[in-house]
Amino acid sequence: MSGFAGSRKIIISVIIAAVCVITALAAILALTFMSDSSDGLTQDSDGETVVSELNIDDSEEYAAKLYENAVSDINDTTAVVSLLDAMKFEDAAGEYSAVISEESGVQVLSLELSEQINRSDKNTFDSNMEMYAEQMLALIPGVGKVEWIYSVKSADASEEKSVVSLDEKGASDILGKDVRSYGESAKGIQRLLAQQKNGE
Incomplete structure (x- = not known):
């Protein structure tokens, strides 16, 4: 009897350990998925670049980090x-x-991107980059324009270069407020992030 009871205890212990391992793996996979979903740029199973909308972090801690x-x-x-x-x-x-570099008296931050973006993802990608550009214009007051340059891939596999930009006036018009004013404090940056998160 004692041998049987001991075997049962071992089996139960093994089952509990297995459940713990499975639970831990599920948690890791969930965290990985959550992390990927906030990136805006991932790879599918075929190695193709996939663009998703940014998950903006408008927390006080993140805003303070950017302001710093x-x-x-x-x-x-x-x-x-x-x-x-x-x-x-x-x-x-x-x-x-x-x-x-300087263009017509304006300091331009040019970002040359190595990723090739599918044409079907272009609008989402440019929207993501536009939000980053707004943040950069708020946090780098010496820069008057941000531009991003990348390759666009069409359905027929042809490629073309895309050059998109956002200047101080354009960002201010989109936000309904002087983009520079957001960069005056960590609270201002948090307001900018919240506005972007809410699509305002």
Whole structure:
């Protein structure tokens, strides 16, 4: 009897351990899915780039982090990169190179993106990039325009280069308020994020 009881205890312990492992794996998969869904840019099973709408974080902590990384000197490339890292820009845009140059007296932040975007995803992708551009214009006051350059793939596999931009006036018109004013405080950045999240 004692041997049988011992075997039952072992079997029950094994079952409990298996359930714990399965539960842990399910939690990890759920977290992975949640993380991917907020990126805006993922890969499908065929390796194709898939674009989804950004999940904007409008928390006080995230807004404070962005504000702490605001760029006061556009010649400080390290500061610009730190801000884009804080924004998790690469998660939504893929690998990129950033250059600031002057055009007709305006400092332009050009973002050359390596990802190839399907034409069917172009509007969503540009909408995502537009929100990032608004944040950049608020947090890099020396920059007057942000442009993003990337390849668009059509259904027939042909490619073309897309150059899209947003300047200070355009961003202010979209937001209904001077885009620079949001960058004056962490609270202002949080308001910008909340406005973007709510599609206002």
